[in-house]
Amino acid sequence: MAQPPDLVAGSATGSIFDLGYQGYDGPRLGRRHAIATLFTQSLKWTFGIGRGGRAKIAPFALAALTLLPAVIGVGIQALGGAAAAKANPVTPHQYLTVVQTFIAFFVTAQAPELLGRDQRHHVLTLYFSRALERTDYALAKYGALVSALAIVLFVPQLILLLGIVFASIDLGAGLGEALPLVWPIVASTIVAAAFFSGVGLVIAAFIPRRAFAAGAIVATFLVLSGVVQVLVVQGRLRDPFRYVALLDPYALLDGLARTMFGGVGGNVTVTRSGIDPAVFAACACVVAVVSLVVLIVRYRRIEA
Template structure:
C-alpha cells in the first residue's frame, strides 16, 4: 500500500478577474451606507422612521410651495426651512447613525472590514460621507421642491427663475453645513457603543441637553457671555453662522461682533469630531 498522498482535483479555480482595490471597496461601503440611511435593502421596519421623517419634511416643503403659489406669501425661505426642521434632523441622525456604525461594532465584523485592502480611514470616511449625503438629501430635496414651486409660478420669467436659483444655492450650502455638523457629532457618539438604543439616546442628549446651557449664558449680565452663548449648542452654533453670513437679527440669538468666532468653532467642531472618530476606529483596527 502506497503511503504517498493523493491530490484530488475537485474543480476549484483561482480567481483571475479584476482586483478593484480600496477605491471600489470604499465606493461599495459608501453605497451600502447611503442605502442603509434610508433603510433600502432592509426590512420594512427599518424603513418606517427614516421615510416617515422624510415624508414630513417633504410635506412641509410642498405646503410652503403651495401657499406661496396661491397667495404669494412665503412661510419660510431656504435657510428658515432648515432651522424649522432641526428637531426632525436630530431624530433622523439619532436613528440612522447607530444603524451605520453601532451594528458593525455589536456584530464584531470590523476585523473583517479592516483586513486588506480596506483601512480604518476608508471605513470612517465612507460612513461619514454616507450620512452627510443622507442628511443633505433630507433637507436639499425639499428645498428643490420649494424652488420648483417658485420657478413655475414666477411672474417675471427667466429673471425670476435665476433670482430664485441664486437663493437656492446658498440654501443648499447651508444644508451642507447642517449635514457636516450633525453627521460628525452623531457618528462620533454612535461609535462609542454597539447598542443602538444607547447610541440613539446619547445623540439626542448631546443636541438637546446643550440647549439649556445656551439659555443660561444668554441671561448672564456680561454682554460677551450673551454674545458667545450660542457656541454651547450645535444648533445655535449653526444659527450663529447664518446670522453672521446673512446679517440677520430675527433668530433670537445675539452674536454681536463674534460672527467669525462662530464660523471658526463650527469648523473646529467638525474637524475634532472627525479626527476623534478616526482615532476611535484606528484603535479598534489595532485590537
C-alpha cells in the same frame, strides 16, 4: 466568471465539496473599490434599503417631515398672494432652522445604525483584515451619513426654489430671485449635514449599544441646546461666558444660515449672545472637520 455547466445547485445538499473549486483570475479593484462600495452600501443602509420594511420607516418618515414645511411654504407662496408671501415662515433662508429637530432625529436614528452593529458583533475584524484601511472605514461611514442627510435636506429646498420660480410673474424674474439662493443653500446644507452627522457619528462610535448611543445623541442636540439657551437668555452672562452660546448646535445652524443667506434668523441664543453669526458658522465648520478627525482616530485605535 463563467460557470461550468456541471455546477448543479441541488446536488450540494448537506455535503461539502462535491464540486471543484474555482480560482479567481478576474480583476481586483482594490482599496478604492472597497471604499466606494462601503460608502454606497452605507448610504443605502441609512435609508433602510436592503434592510427590510421596518428599517425604512424612520428615515422615510423623517424625510417626509422635512418635506412638509417646504410644501406648505410653496403653497402659501402660490395661493396666499403678496401679503402672505411676505409673511411666509418657510423660505430658503429659514428652512434649515425650521427642520432642525428633524435633522437631529435623523442623525439620532441613523448614526448608531451605521456604526453600532459592526462594533457590537465584531464585524470590524472582517473589514480590517481586507483591502480596506481603518481610515477608509471612518471616511466611508462619515461620507455616507453626510450624503444621506444632504439628500434629505436638498429635496425640499429644491421644491422651495421651484416654488419661487413658478410663483413669480414671469420666468426671468423667478430665476433672478431663485438663482442667487442656490449657492447659499448648497453650502449651508452641506456644512449642516456634515456638522450634525459628525457629532452623531462620533457619539455612536464610542457607544456601540444602539439605544444608549441614540439617547446620547438626542441629549446632545436637544438638551444641550435647551440648557445653553436658558443660560444665554436668563443668565446675563459676562464676556467670556457668553461664548457658551457656541455649544448650542441649533445656534450654530442658525448662525450658519444667517451668514450664508444674510439677514436675521429666529434663534434666540444667537441673537441674545451678541456674537457675530459668522462665528457660529465658522464653529459649525470646525465641529464638522474635528468630528471627522476624531472618528478617524477612534477607528485607528479601536480594537478589531
